[in-house]
Structure formats: structure tokens, C-alpha cells
Amino acid sequence: xxxxxxxxxxxxxxxxxxxxxxxxxxxxxxxxxxxxxxxxxxxxxxxxxxxxxxxxxxxxxxxxxxxxxxxxxxxxxxxxxxxxxxxxxxxxxxxxxxxxxxxxxxxxxxxxxxxxxxxxxxxxxxxxxxxxxxxxxxxxxxxxxxxxxxxxxxxxxxxxxxxxxxxxxxxxxxxxxxxxxxxxxxxxxxxxxxxxxxxxxxxxxxxxxxxxxxxxxxxxxxxxxxxxxxxxxxxxxxxxxxxxxxxxxxxxxxxxxxxxxxxxxxxxxxxxxxxxxxxxxxxxxxxxxxxxxxxxxxxxxxxxxxxxxxxxxxxxxxxxxxxxxxxxxxxxxxxxxxxxxxxxxxxxxxxxxxxxxxxxxxxxxxxxxxxxxxxxxxxxxxxxxxxxxxxxxxxx
Amino acid sequence: xxxxxxxxxxxxxxxxxxxxxxxxxxxxxxxxxxxxxxxxxxxxxxxxxxxxxxxxxxxxxxxxxxxxxxxxxxxxxxxxxxxxxxxxxxxxxxxxxxxxxxxxxxxxxxxxxxxxxxxxxxxxxxxxxxxxxxxxxxxxxxxxxxxxxxxxxxxxxxxxxxxxxxxxxxxxxxxxxxxxxxxxxxxxxxxxxxxxxxxxxxxxxxxxxxxxxxxxxxxxxxxxxxxxxxxxxxxxxxxxxxxxxxxxxxxxxxxxxxxxxxxxxxxxxxxxxxxxxxxxxxxxxxxxxxxxxxxxxxxxxxxxxxxxxxxxxxxxxxxxxxxxxxxxxxxxxxxxxxxxxxxxxxxxxxxxxxxxxxxxxxxxxxxxxxxxxxxxxxxxxxxxxxxxxxxxxxxxxxxxxxxxxxxxxxxxxxxxxxxxxxxxxxxxxxxxxxxxxxx
Numbered sequence: 160x161x162x163x164x165x166x167x168x169x170x171x172x173x174x175x176x177x178x179x180x181x182x183x184x185x186x187x188x189x190x191x192x193x194x195x196x197x198x199x200x201x202x203x204x205x206x207x208x209x210x211x212x213x214x215x216x217x218x219x220x221x222x223x224x225x226x227x228x229x230x231x232x233x234x235x236x237x238x239x240x241x242x243x244x245x246x247x248x249x250x251x252x253x254x255x256x257x258x259x260x261x262x263x264x265x266x267x268x269x270x271x272x273x274x275x276x277x278x279x280x281x282x283x284x285x286x287x288x289x290x291x292x293x294x295x296x297x298x299x300x301x302x303x304x305x306x307x308x309x310x311x312x313x314x315x316x317x318x319x320x321x322x323x324x325x326x327x328x329x330x331x332x333x334x335x336x337x338x339x340x341x342x343x344x345x346x347x348x349x350x351x352x353x354x355x356x357x358x359x360x361x362x363x364x365x366x367x368x369x370x371x372x373x374x375x376x377x378x379x380x381x382x383x384x385x386x387x388x389x390x391x392x393x394x395x396x397x398x399x400x401x402x403x404x405x406x407x408x409x410x411x412x413x414x415x416x417x418x419x420x421x422x423x424x425x426x427x428x429x430x431x432x433x434x435x436x437x438x439x440x441x442x443x444x445x446x447x448x449x450x451x452x453x454x455x456x457x458x459x460x461x462x463x464x465x466x467x468x469x470x471x472x473x474x475x476x477x478x479x480x481x482x483x484x485x486x487x488x489x490x491x492x493x494x495x496x497x498x499x500x501x502x503x504x505x506x507x508x509x510x511x512x513x514x515x516x517x518x519x520x521x522x523x524x525x526x527x528x529x530x531x532x533x534x535x536x537x538x539x540x541x542x543x544x545x546x547x548x549x550x551x552x553x554x555x
Numbered sequence: 556x557x558x559x560x561x562x563x564x565x566x567x568x569x570x571x572x573x574x575x576x577x578x579x580x581x582x583x584x585x586x587x588x589x590x591x592x593x594x595x596x597x598x599x600x601x602x603x604x605x606x607x608x609x610x611x612x613x614x615x616x617x618x619x620x621x622x623x624x625x626x627x628x629x630x631x632x633x634x635x636x637x638x639x640x641x642x643x644x645x646x647x648x649x650x651x652x653x654x655x656x657x658x659x660x661x662x663x664x665x666x667x668x669x670x671x672x673x674x675x676x677x678x679x680x681x682x683x684x685x686x687x688x689x690x691x692x693x694x695x696x697x698x699x700x701x702x703x704x705x706x707x708x709x710x711x712x713x714x715x716x717x718x719x720x721x722x723x724x725x726x727x728x729x730x731x732x733x734x735x736x737x738x739x740x741x742x743x744x745x746x747x748x749x750x751x752x753x754x755x756x757x758x759x760x761x762x763x764x765x766x767x768x769x770x771x772x773x774x775x776x777x778x779x780x781x782x783x784x785x786x787x788x789x790x791x792x793x794x795x796x797x798x799x800x801x802x803x804x805x806x807x808x809x810x811x812x813x814x815x816x817x818x819x820x821x822x823x824x825x826x827x828x829x830x831x832x833x834x835x836x837x838x839x840x841x842x843x844x845x846x847x848x849x850x851x852x853x854x855x856x857x858x859x860x861x862x863x864x865x866x867x868x869x870x871x872x873x874x875x876x877x878x879x880x881x882x883x884x885x886x887x888x889x890x891x892x893x894x895x896x897x898x899x900x901x902x903x904x905x906x907x908x909x910x911x912x913x914x915x916x917x918x919x920x921x922x923x924x925x926x927x928x929x930x931x932x933x934x935x936x937x938x939x940x941x942x943x944x945x946x947x948x949x950x951x952x953x954x955x956x957x958x959x960x961x962x963x964x965x966x967x968x969x970x971x972x973x974x975x976x977x978x979x980x981x982x983x984x985x986x987x988x989x990x991x992x993x994x
Contacts, residue, residue, distance in 0.1 A: 215765065215767075216765030216766040216767050216768075217765050224665050224678070225665050225666060228664070228665055228710075229665065229680070229707060229710035229711060230710065230711060233711055356765065359766060359791070359792075359795040359798075361766055361798075361799065363798075363799075450678070450707055451667075451677055451678025451680065451702065451707075452704075453675075
């Protein structure tokens with residue numbers, strides 16, 4: 160398995176599942192059309208990152224620092240830090256929500272989960288952990304069966320996939336931004352590029368990585384489409400809006416019957432823990448890299464104090480916020496993805512400037528099609544975000 | 556300070572007067588005024604020129620996109636408020652960037668360098684410059700880079716928060732640059748300073764770099780040092796470096812390595828590649844490596860090296876010492892001398908200590924021990940470790956079924972297997988599936 164497939168599976172995290180569920184329940188088949196252009200954009204953007212990693216041998220944070228200097232890097236990293244903190248919070252919200260389905264209070268599950276992820280990564284070889292989690296990600300394929308068993312109106316599904324629909328309703332726009340934000344999350348671009356660099360993939364053995372990215376992007380979107388279909392066929396038709404994990408779990412009822420909430424809880428718990436063990440560590444790593452501070456778990460606490468503190472604080476804050484009584488877990492998971500969507504164009508602009516730099520990329524600069532698709536994505540995200548803000552301030 | 560200036564090769568040291576010291580970020584983008592206080596532009600960058608190993612500022616780039624700069628001789632005063640020129644600004648006095656000059660800010664700021672004192676790869680946060688007056692002329696010289704938190708804060712305009720922190724400077728002579736200056740500026744032996752580092756430190760450093768710089772540095776190093784450092788690296792990194800190297804150079808590197816390690820490495824490469832590399836190696840060395848590659852992993856045969864000291868039994872102590880002198884550099888260890896008869900059968904062992912205390916005319920066969928602790932080529936690593944430990948040996952001979960000696964295994968070969976590096980188990984890279992499982 161290559162970086163593309165792994166990154167895509169990490170992408171199906173608590174925020175992703177929730178956002179797709181919310182979208183399916185609220186909008187039904189109508190929002191399916193967004194997925195086809197999204198696959199194209201995701202492939203293009205991830206391919207750009209892997210290409211940059213392969214050609215330069217450097218991570219995205221490194222390249223931003225070397226090309227744009229300290230100040231811009233600082234703002235970019237603060238953005239990444241806040242965005243990722245949102246994501247980490249959503250992972251812990253996922254842990255809390257899934258454990259509540261098992262009847263475990265979040266005041267017990269969260270401290271344990273925080274300690275578990277913190278300890279796990281520092282003490283264990285990550286390779287083993289990663290395989291376990293990846294295998295468990297197969298649970299999401301349950302949505303494909305569930306979506307099928309829910310007997311959706313396939314004609315509606317097909318129409319939903321190809322016929323675009325649009326609305327200037329602010330709640331519609333928020334869901335759209337969230338959908339794009341969770342699928343093409345900014346942190347993924349940093350992550351996939353590091354993965355390419357760490358694995359020593361270079362221009363020579365790069366062709367294979369292209370297919371890896373395409374397969375990964377299609378996989379993540381296929382699962383997402385079926386989550387939307389399942390939710391549309393079970394929740395949307397009954398007019399249920401997803402406000403709790405209990406309701407989101409109903410989408411699996413056609414497959415699992417009364418076991419639906421158990422199945423959903425296991426899947427969500429796995430996804431949340433998986434991403435919760437990756438995100439804080441990679442965030443701490445990217446930040447330290449960009450500022451030239453010692454980082455890495457092969458260093459001791461004394462050698463890399465900033466790295467370890469950052470890592471610890473991210474987990475403590477991420478889990479701590481979710482401990483606030485009466486916080487809406489679904490809302491945290493959903494809104495963190497909207498923030499991702501708002502941040503996406505900025506990361507893309509950095510990437511586009513870097514990848515079109517001849518000094519850096521030589522003959523591997525972007526072609527015209529890739530630039531066009533990326534700039535359209537940037538423009539669309541900026542317009543959607545602006546529309547979202549305007550329509551929520553001045554409802555139509 | 557004087558110590559550092561001496562390295563700049565500036566004569567008349569006693570009469571050197573320091574006019575000012577600056578950080579590049581303090582003067583970067585500051586306005587440039589002529590004698591009549593007209594603003595001419597901003598200090599965008601500094602052009603530097605190398606004299607020997609050390610750079611001097613030759614001119615100031617004063618506007619974006621302009622490739623010619625104001626000669627440094629025209630500068631009257633440098634303060635944190637701006638740069639004042641001696642006379643009026645005239646375009647005719649501008650000098651274009653010479654092929655052996657480079658823009659310092661663009662080349663060095665935010666880039667990675669090697670801090671030779673700390674032997675670490677670090678990022679440049681700022682550059683420290685001194686402005687000095689000698690009897691003949693004035694010089695503006697970069698003297699150190701700032702790699703500390705305070706430098707980072709200064710760039711962000713919040714240095715006051717870190718006033719209590721020391722500047723973390725690396726003086727120019729302890730910097731190893733990684734970025735090429737320009738094609739015409741690549742000085743030969745530019746990376747020679749790296750030779751002074753311990754091979755294990757050098758290995759760590761190289762592992763921290765991206766794949767292009769790794770290969771560059773290895774290719775620039777003295778072959779022997781490169782091989783030593785290379786032998787210290789993680790297997791994944793070694794394979795990656797070999798993969799990107801020119802095949803001829805890769806084969807040279809492998810020749811310099813102990814044959815047992817070269818065999819391990821070649822065993823991990825695709826068959827085609829390892830065959831190609833073996834073909835390029837000296838036939839004799841290649842043969843040794845080929846034989847080692849045939850042994851199964853985890854056996855004594857796969858661990859051993861054929862580079863040991865073998866002597867005939869009839870030699871006198873004096874002759875043996877003379878011979879040892881010649882053989883020592885090639886052997887993995889010289890603490891044990893193995894006495895072989897004409898069939899290469901192992902008949903005895905003499906330790907270096909025993910050799911040195913024996914009377915010069917004694918024959919080796921009279922002082923050698925004949926109760927030999929040895930292992931068979933097919934024995935496994937545990938057995939080797941057990942014997943080394945039980946008899947407190949530094950190395951153990953390996954023989955075949957006919958008692959003929961094939962090689963030795965040193966205690967560090969076994970240690971490497973029993974105690975893997977912590978870093979190889981738990982680096983960030985293990986976040987991602989390892990490269991080998993991917994292929």
C-alpha cells in the first residue's frame with residue numbers, strides 16, 4: 160500500500176463520516192453531484208503533492224519555509240495548527256460519541272482515549288498500529304452493502320450524481336463547504352507529501368504513486384457516496400436530521416438491523432482513534448520542521464522538548480474541549496470540517512506557487528490542465544466560503 | 556572577535572576597528588539614502604564574493620528585479636534606521652552581479668545548513684554581519700548564522716519576548732553549506748570539513764537530509780570516509796542512496812565497505828541492480844562478496860567477514876609483527892591472529908597481547924593456543940553470541956565442515972543484530988509503512 164491509499168483511509172475519520180451523514184440526511188441524493196468533480200480535484204491536488212515530494216525530496220512545510228520565509232510560514236503554520244486542533248477535537252468527539260453508544264460516559268472514555276493515543280505512539284512501533292487500524296477501516300465498506308440493502312431509488316441516485324443542483328440557502332452552502340473540506344482536507348496535503356518523502360519515493364519510481372493516488376481518491380469517495388446514499392435512503396426519507404451519533408447509526412440499519420448502532424460505534428471509534436493517533440503527532444512534526452526545531456520520536460524528551468510538549472498539548476486540549484458538559488459532539492465534528500474547507504484555498508495557493516516554480520520543479524512544473532483544475536478549486540472554495548458567510552449574515 | 560576575523564584573512568588585525576554589528580533581518584528592507592537624503596531604494600539583498608573560504612559583501616541590491624547593485628564602498632553608514640551613502644546615487648556606478656558572486660539572503664536565509672560543532676542539520680533563521688574598518692578599507696562580512704529561537708522571534712518582530720535568551724549562533728567556519736552556490740561557484744573540496752566529523756555523526760546528519768543532498772554529499776566526500784559513514788546508516792537509507800547513485804560510484808563505495816556489510820546490502824537490492832554493481836567492482840572483492848551472499852540470513856556465514864589476519868605456523872614472532880604491520884589496515888580486527896596450515900585449516904590462535912610479550916625469535920606454533928573456540932558457517936546468530944559472551948571474545952573464527960577457516964565474526968557485528976538502533980524502530984517514518992514492505 161502506498162501513501163495515497165493510506166492518506167485516503169485516514170481521511171475517512173470522525174469528521175468525514177459525520178459530514179457525509181449530515182449531508183445525506185439533510186439533502187438526500189441531491190448533493191451527490193459534488194462527488195464527481197471532487198474526485199477529479201482530489202486526484203489532481205494529491206498528485207501535485209506527491210510530485211513535489213518526489214521531485215524535491217522535501218515536505219510541504221519545508222518548501223513553504225524556504226520559498227516564503229519565516230513570517231508567511233508562521234501564519235500558515237498557525238492556520239494549520241488551529242485547523243488541525245479542530246480536527247483533533249473532532250476525533251475525540253468521535254471517540255466520545257461512539258463510546259456513548261456503548262453506554263460509556265465521555266468523562267471516562269476521553270481521558271482513557273487521550274492517554275491511550277499519547278502512550279501508544281510514544282511507546283509502540285507505529286507500523287503495527289497502522290496496519291491494525293487500516294484493516295479495521297474496512298468496516299466502512301459496510302456502508303456499501305447497507306446503501307444497497309436500503310433499496311434506494313437508483314434512478315434518483317443516478318440523477319443526483321450527474322445533475323448539479325444548487326441553492327443559496329446558508330445551511331446548504333455550509334454543508335457543501337464541509338463536504339469539500341473533509342474530502343480535500345488541508346492537512347492531508349502535508350501528510351501525503353511527507354509520506355512520499357519518508358518513503359524515499361523519487362521521480363524515478365513515481366509512476367506507481369500516481370495510480371496509488373487515483374485508487375485512494377476513488378476509494379474514499381466511493382465510501383463517502385455510499386454513506387450519503389445510506390443516509391438519504393434511511394434518514395432523509397423520514398425527515399430525520401442528524402443531531403446525534405444514535406441517529407447517524409440508523410443509516411446502517413438495513414444491513415445490521417438492531418446491531419446498526421454497535422457496528423457504527425465500532426467503525427467510528429476505530430476511525431477516531433486512528434486519526435487521533437496520527438494528527439497530533441504529524442502536526443507537531445510539521446510545525447517543528449518548518450521552524451527548524453528538533454523533532455521526531457527517535458529523539459528523547461530532553462533533545463526535543465518543544466516537539467513533545469506540542470504533541471502533548473494538542474492531545475490534552477483536543478480531548479479537554481470535548482469534556483465541556485453539553486457540548487454537541489456532532490456539531491464539533493461537522494464544523495471542524497467546514498473550517499477545513501475555508502482553509503483549503505490558502506493551502507492550494509501556496510502549493511500552486513511552489514509547483515509552478517521552475518527552479519524547484521524543473522521540468523515537473525504543472526501542466527495547463529492541472530493548473531486550471533486547481534485554480535477552479537481555489538476560486539470555487541473562496542466563492543462558496545464568501546457566499547456562506549454572506550448568506551448566514553443576511554438570510555435570503 | 557579577533558579570533559573570528561583572523562579566519563577572514565584580513566591583514567592588519569591589530570588596527571581593526573568594529574564599526575557595527577547587524578543581523579540581516581535588522582537591515583533587510585531598510586531604506587537607502589544618498590548624501591542629500593533622497594530615498595534610493597531598499598536593501599533587498601547583499602551580494603557576496605568569496606575570498607578563499609570566506610565571504611565578503613560586495614554590493615547592495617536596492618530594488619526588486621534589478622540585477623546590478625550599489626558597491627559596498629559607497630556606503631557611509633549602516634544603522635538600524637537605514638543605509639546612508641557617501642555621495643549621490645548614479646546609475647553609472649552600479650555594478651552587475653559577477654558570476655562568482657551570490658545573493659546572500661536568497662541563498663542562505665531559511666535554508667538548511669550543517670552545524671559542524673553540534674553536528675546537526677539546522678535551519679538558518681538569521682545571519683550576523685560585522686562591519687569592520689582596517690587601515691586600508693572597510694569590510695562588511697557575514698560571520699555567523701543564527702539558528703536559535705531568538706532569531707526566529709526577531710524575524711517575526713517579537714524579539715523582545717526572548718530578550719533573556721542567548722543568541723544561538725554558529726560561526727562561519729563551523730558551517731557546512733548544503734545549497735549549491737552557483738554552478739560556477741562550486742568550490743572543490745567545499746565539503747572537506749565534513750571529513751572531520753565522526754562517521755557515526757556524519758551518518759546521522761546525512762540521514763536527516765533529502766535524497767538529492769544525501770547523494771550529493773556522499774559523492775563529494777572522501778571515498779573512505781563516505782564508506783565508513785555509509786556503513787553506519789540504516790538499511791533503508793543505504794538502499795535509497797545506492798539507488799540514486801551513479802552505478803560506478805556505488806560500486807566504489809561497496810568496495811570500501813567491509814565485505815559482510817556489502818553482501819547484506821546487495822542481498823536487499825533487486826537482482827539486476829546487485830549483479831550490475833558486482834560486475835563493476837574489482838573482481839577479487841566482488842568474489843568475496845558473492846560468496847558471502849550465498850549464506851542464508853541469520854547464519855554465521857552471512858555475518859562473517861573474510862578480512863582477518865591469517866599467518867603460517869612457522870613464522871617467528873618478529874616476522875609476524877612485521878607482517879601484521881602490513882596487513883593491519885585491511886583487517887576487521889587485529890587482536891587475534893589466526894594460524895592456518897597449508898590447507899587453510901585453523902590450527903591455532905595467538906592474541907595480540909601474547910604476540911607482543913613473546914620473545915622475538917619464538918615460532919608462532921610454540922605460543923599459539925590450540926584449544927580454539929569456533930563456529931561452523933551454518934550455526935545461527937544465537938550460538939555465535941552465546942560463545943562470544945561465554946568466552947569473552949572480541950571475535951570468533953568461522954570454519955566449514957572440513958575445519959577450513961572462512962572468516963571471523965566480531966562482537967560488534969553481533970551487537971548490531973541483538974540491539975537494533977532505537978531510531979530504526981520508532982522514527983516518524985514508521986508512521987508510514989516501511990519502504991521495503993511497499994515494494
